[in-house]
Each structure stands twice: as C-alpha cells, then as structure tokens.
Amino acid sequence: QVHLVESGGGVVQPGRSLRLSCAASGFTFRSSGMHWVRQPPGKGLEWVAVISYDGDNKYYADSVKGRFTISRDNSQNTLYLQLNSLTAEDTAIYYCAKDLRGGYDYFDYWGQGTLVTVSS
C-alpha cells in the first residue's frame, strides 16, 4: 500500500526559507519520479516541481524557478522541497505525489499535505 507522508510545514516570515520532506513507503521509491503540487487555501491545484527517479532531472513551474529546489534521498525513501525567498503567494498546502507512468507528467498517489503559511 503506497503511503506518502509530508512534514516540515509551518509559519515562516516573508523572505525566509523552509524545507519540506515526504517520506515514502509501499512502493519502489528509487524507481519512481516524484512531484510536488501545492494548493493555496480555498483555491485550486498548482504543479510545483518534478524529479526523476535517479534525481538527475528536475523541472519547475515558472512561479518557483530559481527559489525552490526539489531533491531526493533514495537510501532514505524521502523526497524534499527546499523553499527559499518565500512570499505570501507561496502560502499553500504542499502535497507530494508519485509519478504514474515514468513520463513525469501526471500522478497516481498523493500524500495528505503539509501547510506552509508565509506571514510576518
């Protein structure tokens, strides 16, 4: 049974940084691409970033490019998202999601999310 558990969210001041984690189990993590998707409170879904199974390829939404960094540790079955230079527009629930087909284009399993609130 696939299980994805995000952590690391919280309240952070504008301009500061935060690192999110996603602990994975129930599937072969080292063989799967992984995504981050976010959802501002009361709003829709926005794709944030994807990383290939081996960590060699990473792609980002324009809205976070240059500020966020996706990474993974296959020895620990853990996905990360480093969030820098945060603004109020980054306030959202952040979900990790498992890539479905290996093309890094869509998702099958989602975590429960972790809330990031950017506020002074």
Add this chain to the structure above:
Amino acid sequence: NFMLTQPHSVSESPGKTVTISCTRSSGSIGTNYVQWYQQRPGSSPTTVIYEDDQRASGVPDRFSGSIDISSNSASLTISGLKTEDEADYYCQSYDRSNKVFGGGTKLTVL
C-alpha cells in the same frame, strides 16, 4: 502555455448522471493525456481517471473519462450518483515544460 477551463460548479440528484467538461485553450486535447482528480472536503486529491479514459485502481465503473477532438475538450462522467461523490474535481494535462490543472469543478449531489 495553455489553460484548462472547467465549469465552476455542477449539481445533480442521487442516482442521476453528471458530466464535467474540461476545455483546452490552445493545442489539441488529443496531443497529451488528460487526467481527473477527486478532492473531497478536507482531504487530499485522489486519482480517478488517467490517460483520458483509464480508471485508477479501486475507482468504480460509474466513473468514465473521454475526450472530444472536435470541441477540444475532455469530460468526466459519473453515473448513478451517490452522496459520497460530492467533491471538487480537477482535470489535468501537460505540455513539454509544464503540468496544467483546470480550476476545478465543485460537484454537489442533492
């Protein structure tokens, strides 16, 4: 980049059939697969349909997906509506550099 446009809300009675549309603004809907995700209140999204018309594991056959090249749109159809189907539904597709979600449709089963 393209956009995916969904109706803001739809409502229907239990036992009936409802269809939610998702229209692509530019480029052909048939170029890249369309997925559908369900998000019940207070929960994270779950995958309902992938690759236009494939049901995800555990999804009942009351849910079906399709695309229509002529209208450049995708559709999610739910038959035999149940109160548990009340949720937000998001379509999603992609191009070379981006993954795009529709704005979501709130389904009310009343």
